Amino acid sequence: GETHSANHIMRQARLLCHEETHMEVVWRMYEYRFGYRLDRSLSLNQVRGMEGARMRDVYAQESERTGVPWEGRRWGIGAWERSDPINRAISAANACLNGICHAALVSGGYSTALGFIHVGNQLSFVYDVADLYKTEITIPLAFDIVAESTENVERRVRMRCREVFREHHLLSRILPDVDALFDIPIPGAEIEAHEDEEGTFGIRLWSKLWEGNE
Secondary structure, eight states: OOOOOOHHHHHHHHHHHSHHHHHHHHHHHHHHHHTSOOOTTSOHHHHHHHHHHHHHHHHHHHHHHHOOOOOOOOOSTTOTTTSOHHHHHHHHHHHHHHHHHHHHHHHTTOOSSOOSSSOSSTTHHHHHHHTTTIIIIIHHHHHHHHHHOSTTHHHHHHHHHHHHHHHTTHHHHHHHHHHHHHTOOOTTSSOOOOOOTTSOOOOOOOOGGGTTOO
């Protein structure tokens, strides 16, 4: 990572461990996907249902736009060889997206495992963040690739991802988007410890356990 401060991962952990702030981040992530503020009287299951309907609409619209037949999403262990070209293209594009999100999060000092919607996996937060961009970037890209040809789909997807990620300035967007989701102050508002002449960094000791015991 490019940062030596633990501020981001500490804030991520605090937000995750408190139910109220955890749910606020979940709401913000869904609102980012929908593009508008959701009615907070909705239940989480209702929002998930709306998200499922939104994704089905996106796939149907992309199928109509490109003429690529769509019979539903198929993915998972053992499904690769049984999948049709469009499903393989989507999976390959999403793998590239996960990779760039992973790199950005590690660079920014976040934990890839501390997810808010996805939980229990070492890449849970990667999946949370990647889901913010799929309908904008990887799903249209995959349909475009298959509309051109069903040959060498995976390789062509990887090549196109490199171009499209650059066109969308994706790498420069990820950390500011996460900062906004977490309501973190803009860069420069926090003063990080600088490297001293001996190559060490300022470290604060957590002494709460010892307060009152001296």
